[in-house]
Amino acid sequence: MQFVPRAQWGAAPSKYTLVAVESTRGVKVHYEGTAVPVSLAADHGRCAPRMRALQASHLADPKEDYSDIAYTAVVCPHGWVFEGRGAHRKTGANGNPTLNAGHYAVCAMLGDSGLTEPSAAQLHGLRDAIEWLRAEGGAGPEIQGHRDGYATSCPGGPLYAWVQAGAPRPGDAAPAPQPAPAPAEDVPARYQAVVNGLAYGYGAQGPQVTAVGEALVRAGFGGHYRSGPGPDWTDADTENYADFQRSLGYTGADADGIPGPHSLRELLGTLPGGRTVSLAHVIAAARTDPAAEQGHQTYADEAQVVEQALADEALLGPQWVDGSFGTRTVTAYAAWQRRCGYTGGDADGIPGRSTLERLGAAHQFTVID
Ligand SMILES: [Zn+2]
Ligand SMILES: [Zn+2]
Numbered sequence: 001m002q003f004v005p006r007a008q009w010g011a012a013p014s015k016y017t018l019v020a021v022e023s024t025r026g027v028k029v030h031y032e033g034t035a036v037p038v039s040l041a042a043d044h045g046r047c048a049p050r051m052r053a054l055q056a057s058h059l060a061d062p063k064e065d066y067s068d069i070a071y072t073a074v075v076c077p078h079g080w081v082f083e084g085r086g087a088h089r090k091t092g093a094n095g096n097p098t099l100n101a102g103h104y105a106v107c108a109m110l111g112d113s114g115l116t117e118p119s120a121a122q123l124h125g126l127r128d129a130i131e132w133l134r135a136e137g138g139a140g141p142e143i144q145g146h147r148d149g150y151a152t153s154c155p156g157g158p159l160y161a162w163v164q165a166g167a168p169r170p171g172d173a174a175p176a177p178q179p180a181p182a183p184a185e186d187v188p189a190r191y192q193a194v195v196n197g198l199a200y201g202y203g204a205q206g207p208q209v210t211a212v213g214e215a216l217v218r219a220g221f222g223g224h225y226r227s228g229p230g231p232d233w234t235d236a237d238t239e240n241y242a243d244f245q246r247s248l249g250y251t252g253a254d255a256d257g258i259p260g261p262h263s264l265r266e267l268l269g270t271l272p273g274g275r276t277v278s279l280a281h282v283i284a285a286a287r288t289d290p291a292a293e294q295g296h297q298t299y300a301d302e303a304q305v306v307e308q309a310l311a312d313e314a315l316l317g318p319q320w321v322d323g324s325f326g327t328r329t330v331t332a333y334a335a336w337q338r339r340c341g342y343t344g345g346d347a348d349g350i351p352g353r354s355t356l357e358r359l360g361a362a363h364q365f366t367v368i369d
Contacts (some may be wrong), residue, residue: 018067250263289325306359
């Protein structure tokens with residue numbers, strides 16, 4: 001699969017926290033529905049900007065009040081799979097909450113006029129997306145059109161005929177790989193990094209953002225501010241921070257304007273923040289609390305941070321966020337390990353470094369030894 005993650009196409013942050021889903025019955029296939037220019041098929045360089053425009057139009061839709069681009073993934077005419085909401089996130093595209101919980105939504109860049117016929121590369125990409133969601137997203141075997149169960153012409157005649165035929169791969173060989181889209185030069189990096197439990201980068205909010213902005217101004221790197229600095233991280237913060245990174249000698253992706261621990265410490269003299277979880281402590285808690293009396297707490301604060309993250313992932317009932325790493329927490333952590341791709345004895349519910357770091361990256365805590 002030729003995959004373009006959100007950061008690579010320059011996705012804006014979600015407006016609201018996306019709802020987690022453990023599994024779905026399968027995938028519904030969509031098309032854009034409006035006119036798609038035929039010339040798109042000749043220029044893969046326009047596909048990433050088209051994703052940004054699609055996301056912006058969904059985020060600006062006053063009627064739907066979408067959290068994000070509605071689709072799970074979008075497949076361009078050249079066969080690339082652009083990550084939308086992604087695996088294990090409820091889509092907003094299928095028509096109503098029940099339908100959205102039932103299936104993922106994969107959209108082809110095709111319209112009801114202009115570009116209306118899927119290319120062979122695009123059908124391969126759609127198939128790639130479906131197989132990815134089965135392997136990584138708990139998608140079941142169903143492949144349907146948006147029109148199945150909802151009154152719409154989507155996904156259009158040609159694509160619906162393909163769906164009804166069982167969504168086969170085209171007979172010809174898989175398409176020649178196209179180059180990955182270059183990161184957009186006109187758009188500053190739009191992703192967030194968590195350093196010592198605090199978020200930085202586009203869309204991050206809080207006093208730590210103001211502190212960085214004020215320090216940038218003091219250090220002479222405030223040139224991109226039209227107003228502020230303030231508590232909401234904007235493109236101007238990213239551009240000023242990139243100037244600061246270049247002054248440290250950083251180049252390329254290291255100078256994209258998103259802080260890392262080293263540059264932050266250089267700027268601020270110290271690392272703000274606090275939510276840290278010791279891997280050794282949570283392992284000890286997971287080994288001790290289940291066998292102890294109900295509610296026993298070995299490392300209550302750190303267990304609670306992990307439990308809250310598991311609850312936010314819809315893997316643990318909120319009533320069990322209690323600082324006791326008991327049997328239910330171990331079971332929920334095992335489900336998180338399976339979601340990370342581990343099986344058997346590797347998904348035993350005792351935290352390991354890589355799964356804990358993944359949880360921390362998604363829920364803003366830092367893992368220490
Ligand atoms: Zn649709
Ligand atoms: Zn493309």
